[in-house]
Amino acid sequence: xKIAIVGAGAAGLMAAITAKRLNKNLQIDIFDNNNGIGKxxxxxxxxxxxxxxxxxxxxxxxxxxxxxxxxxxNQFDFYNFEKFCKSIGLLLDIKEDGKVxxxxxxxxxxxxxxEKAIESxxxxxxxxxxxxxxxxxxxxxxxxxxxxxxxxxDKVLVSxxxxxxxxxxxTEDALNIASNFGHSFNPTYPSLVGLHTDxxxxxKIQGVKKESLVTxxxxxxxxxxxxxxxxxxxxGVSGFAILDISQYAVYPLSLYQDVQISIxxxxxxxxxxxxxxxxSLFKTLPEEEIVSLLTGIISNKLAPxxxxxxxxxxxxxxxxxxxxxxxxxVNTLINWRMKITDTQGFKHAEASxxxxxxxxxxxxxxxxxxxxxxxFAGEVLDIVGNRGGxxxxxxxxxxxxxxxxISK
Ligand SMILES: Cc1cc2nc3c(=O)[nH]c(=O)nc-3n(C[C@H](O)[C@H](O)[C@H](O)COP(=O)(O)OP(=O)(O)OC[C@H]3O[C@@H](n4cnc5c(N)ncnc54)[C@H](O)[C@@H]3O)c2cc1C
Numbered sequence: 001x002k003i004a005i006v007g008a009g010a011a012g013l014m015a016a017i018t019a020k021r022l023n024k025n026l027q028i029d030i031f032d033n034n035n036g037i038g039k040x041x042x043x044x045x046x047x048x049x050x051x052x053x054x055x056x057x058x059x060x061x062x063x064x065x066x067x068x069x070x071x072x073x074n075q076f077d078f079y080n081f082e083k084f085c086k087s088i089g090l091l092l093d094i095k096e097d098g099k100v101x102x103x104x105x106x107x108x109x110x111x112x113x114x115e116k117a118i119e120s121x122x123x124x125x126x127x128x129x130x131x132x133x134x135x136x137x138x139x140x141x142x143x144x145x146x147x148x149x150x151x152x153x154d155k156v157l158v159s160x161x162x163x164x165x166x167x168x169x170x171t172e173d174a175l176n177i178a179s180n181f182g183h184s185f186n187p188t189y190p191s192l193v194g195l196h197t198d199x200x201x202x203x204k205i206q207g208v209k210k211e212s213l214v215t216x217x218x219x220x221x222x223x224x225x226x227x228x229x230x231x232x233x234x235x236g237v238s239g240f241a242i243l244d245i246s247q248y249a250v251y252p253l254s255l256y257q258d259v260q261i262s263i264x265x266x267x268x269x270x271x272x273x274x275x276x277x278x279x280s281l282f283k284t285l286p287e288e289e290i291v292s293l294l295t296g297i298i299s300n301k302l303a304p305x306x307x308x309x310x311x312x313x314x315x316x317x318x319x320x321x322x323x324x325x326x327x328x329x330v331n332t333l334i335n336w337r338m339k340i341t342d343t344q345g346f347k348h349a350e351a352s353x354x355x356x357x358x359x360x361x362x363x364x365x366x367x368x369x370x371x372x373x374x375x376f377a378g379e380v381l382d383i384v385g386n387r388g389g390x391x392x393x394x395x396x397x398x399x400x401x402x403x404x405x406i407s408k
Contacts, residue, residue: 005029006159007158009159014403018407039168052081055098130173181374210302251354264335355379356381
């Protein structure tokens with residue numbers, strides 16, 4: 001039996017290794033437009049590769065129907081993943097919060113070991129080959145590049161990812177390929193990405209980082225809140241809390257809904273505690289200018305800006321500030337509202353939301369419900385995971401189940 005896999009990322013490589021281990025008679029050709037395999041694995045986790053997570057739940061995934069991932073996460077849970085890793089010689093480092101990294105702390109070793117497994121199983125790698133279209137004629141699949149046709153495949157897995165990180169040659173070709181087989185897809189959008197804000201002083205506070213509580217509002221309704229680092233940048237906001245919030249902000253933004261965030265710079269204190277902290281600071285040093293006093297509790301880049309926002313003269317002495325001004329200041333410190341105007345785009349996104357509709361794909365085998373012998377796995381599907389190893393874990397799990405079915 002002749003198998004084609006489009007995309008040598010986590011999903012495609014896992015599928016190929018799984019299928020060939022189960023059926024040595026398969027001829028497997030993996031096509032990739034890059035000059036090497038696993039380019040996104042190499043880039044992941046800043047080169048450390050947050051490869052999986054021990055706390056796996058379908059609620060860590062977003063999509064039109066996120067319960068689609070339940071079967072895959074059950075069948076290929078973390079312990080099965082760990083077993084697979086051992087089988088290729090990869091040992092793991094499990095952190096207290098459940099995040100998992102290679103013990104070597106290097107994504108390179110993950111890709112190196114996958115490459116060895118592919119070689120020893122005699123799976124063919126056809127690199128620098130961009131598959132533009134796939135056709136099925138007389139029960140056989142034909143893969144087409146711009147110049148050439150590859151014929152005679154009994155089954156094809158499309159695991160070519162979506163548009164996040166185009167600098168790594170990411171494409172959305174899977175969507176055209178799927179459409180030609182009658183599949184529909186949900187619009188794609190950058191996920192786990194920095195957000196642009198309408199705040200006019202962004203350039204003055206860039207580089208400031210503060211653990212905060214970020215609340216997302218869509219058309220005035222609270223959507224979710226996430227605690228973590230906020231990094232102020234020249235275009236707006238980034239940092240872990242913002243990347244996480246972006247997963248819920250970007251799609252509504254693409255629909256022109258009103259998207260706003262509120263930043264609470266003191267998530268561990270309530271309003272009265274923040275008010276008390278400021279009042280006591282101002283009482284202790286009444287002759288000091290408030291701008292310098294504020295640098296005792298927030299970054300010296302933020303202090304003058306927060307006063308500007310509230311139209312409070314920076315040179316005001318602490319003893320002269322009014323109760324109304326203090327209340328306004330406290331409000332900004334714990335409920336700093338900003339309008340989200342755009343995102344940093346696919347180039348800076350870690351993942352892509354949207355994709356091929358999962359209701360048209362079998363959750364157990366990842367085979368298309370529209371075309372026998374055609375499979376989809378990994379990021380091409382309308383499933384995007386939270387930060388923390390969830391995207392790679394879905395790629396591994398879906399690739400595993402697709403590979404198992406392909407081997408039959
Ligand atoms: C900077 C960055 C950091 C990340 N960090 C993490 C992390 O720490 N943890 C985590 O879980 N996830 C992380 N992710 C997300 C994760 O890497 C992806 O979700 C995952 O790799 C998707 O795997 P995949 O196999 O579905 O697709 P991909 O890894 O995208 O693989 C698809 C392959 O197909 C190739 N291809 C595309 N189009 C074609 C075509 N037409 N013909 C032939 N080949 C084609 C691509 O070049 C690519 O090699 C990160 C992503 C980025 C960009």
